Amino acid sequence: MNPKIRVGGYYSPLFYDLVGKPNILIDLTNDPCSKFKSIKISDKLKIPFITASTSKNKGKVMVYTPMSKTERIILSKKNYTQSIDEYLFPDFENCQQGNITSGLIAGLVTEEIRKSVIKLYDYDKLMKKGVTYNLLSNRRFKDECEITLGISDYLNEKNLFKNKKVAIIGAGSIGNFVGLGLSLMNFDKIYLIDMDKIEENNKNRQILYTLGNYVGEKKVEILSRLMNKINPTTQSIGIYGKLGNNLNKEEKRKQVKLINESEFLKLDCDLILGCLDNISARAFANRLAVKNSIPYIDGGTSPFSGQVRVYSPGKTACLDCQENIYSQAIEEQNKEEISDHCTANDHEPSVVMSNQIIGAAILGEIRTLFYPEVYGQPVMNGMLYNSFDRDRLVLNKIKCKPNKDCLCSKKFYNK
Numbered sequence: 001m002n003p004k005i006r007v008g009g010y011y012s013p014l015f016y017d018l019v020g021k022p023n024i025l026i027d028l029t030n031d032p033c034s035k036f037k038s039i040k041i042s043d044k045l046k047i048p049f050i051t052a053s054t055s056k057n058k059g060k061v062m063v064y065t066p067m068s069k070t071e072r073i074i075l076s077k078k079n080y081t082q083s084i085d086e087y088l089f090p091d092f093e094n095c096q097q098g099n100i101t102s103g104l105i106a107g108l109v110t111e112e113i114r115k116s117v118i119k120l121y122d123y124d125k126l127m128k129k130g131v132t133y134n135l136l137s138n139r140r141f142k143d144e145c146e147i148t149l150g151i152s153d154y155l156n157e158k159n160l161f162k163n164k165k166v167a168i169i170g171a172g173s174i175g176n177f178v179g180l181g182l183s184l185m186n187f188d189k190i191y192l193i194d195m196d197k198i199e200e201n202n203k204n205r206q207i208l209y210t211l212g213n214y215v216g217e218k219k220v221e222i223l224s225r226l227m228n229k230i231n232p233t234t235q236s237i238g239i240y241g242k243l244g245n246n247l248n249k250e251e252k253r254k255q256v257k258l259i260n261e262s263e264f265l266k267l268d269c270d271l272i273l274g275c276l277d278n279i280s281a282r283a284f285a286n287r288l289a290v291k292n293s294i295p296y297i298d299g300g301t302s303p304f305s306g307q308v309r310v311y312s313p314g315k316t317a318c319l320d321c322q323e324n325i326y327s328q329a330i331e332e333q334n335k336e337e338i339s340d341h342c343t344a345n346d347h348e349p350s351v352v353m354s355n356q357i358i359g360a361a362i363l364g365e366i367r368t369l370f371y372p373e374v375y376g377q378p379v380m381n382g383m384l385y386n387s388f389d390r391d392r393l394v395l396n397k398i399k400c401k402p403n404k405d406c407l408c409s410k411k412f413y414n415k
């Protein structure tokens with residue numbers, strides 16, 4: 001992916017006498033013994049240590065900052081053992097690591113590594129108390145599981161989505177992570193819709209496009225090809241197209257296919273995943289979802305933050321009721337008309353971590369849309385990520401109710 005860095009591999013368990021002094025130590029095993037050793041090394045070399053583990057439904061990450069000898073002496077032996085115990089994550093021992101949970105935790109780990117090496121602002125601090133991501137909690141970031149998975153046919157998770165079709169709108173930064181994870185979830189069909197070609201400057205965050213010489217190729221073609229390789233039992237189909245009502249001159253010239261409402265409905269999708277970087281497209285997808293009662297999960301990112309919103313017909317408010325995207329879309333269009341040929345390149349640079357975190361969080365909401373009786377409710381008011389926030393990830397506390405004039409409200413209250 002990046003020939004400029006050198007990666008050494010050691011087929012060996014962690015040993016106490018590390019060669020040289022790394023800047024940071026990261027333990028991604030589910031093995032408390034390995035984590036215990038890492039803490040010892042971290043204390044000895046005085047380097048921070050990131051500990052992370054996942055199971056299918058849960059993931060956890062914490063950062064340990066080394067204690068000095070005096071600190072250790074001040075703490076009684078009992079207290080020292082207690083204080084390092086919480087970094088060992090024994091609950092995860094012998095668990096199989098999960099696709100979605102690992103995606104989200106890996107994004108958080110990478111961001112902490114970044115912080116330990118390059119601190120951008122005074123408030124850009126390593127995490128203090130750790131983050132838990134728990135798909136069996138309706139509150140998502142709490143340790144306690146409220147959802148107990150009973151013995152049910154649904155638990156044959158391999159087949160959960162085998163009759164479902166899904167559309168990913170956008171094959172950019174978030175779309176890369178969503179496509180990668182989604183291809184492992186055994187859907188019947190995945191449609192990818194995007195009208196961009198791969199550019200050299202995409203490669204710092206759209207990781208799958210670094211796997212070959214793809215500059216100049218259509219994103220949907222490369223991404224769907226890779227997804228078909230990852231899981232040939234799911235058919236991934238790339239559509240070089242634009243979801244919307246019309247094409248501009250440039251789009252016509254590029255032979256972009258217009259996917260308007262009737263074209264989209266022909267795909268017969270059970271779910272829409274919005275991985276978009278502009279509000280107008282999200283507004284169009286939201287209208288389409290509400291009008292046709294199709295569940296819609298939308299993710300958005302900036303370099304250090306992001307959010308996920310879920311529209312579940314009849315159960316949650318739509319995206320416009322949650323965050324006024326229709327008026328924001330009009331504002332966005334007006335701005336574009338003013339700046340005219342400014343090819344929208346003044347967007348903030350997108351970085352890999354927020355996209356990985358939000359991409360995984362999108363995937364984490366899918367089960368709840370189809371099987372709420374087993375997996376609990378989707379997030380009602382959105383999920384927010386902020387790298388500078390002490391908690392990193394939270395559920396939005398502001399309750400989002402459907403506006404009574406919105407079409408989504410009729411579905412909501414008539415249920």
Ligand SMILES: [Zn+2]
Pocket residue numbers: 317318319320321322402403406407408409
């Ligand atoms: Zn609405």
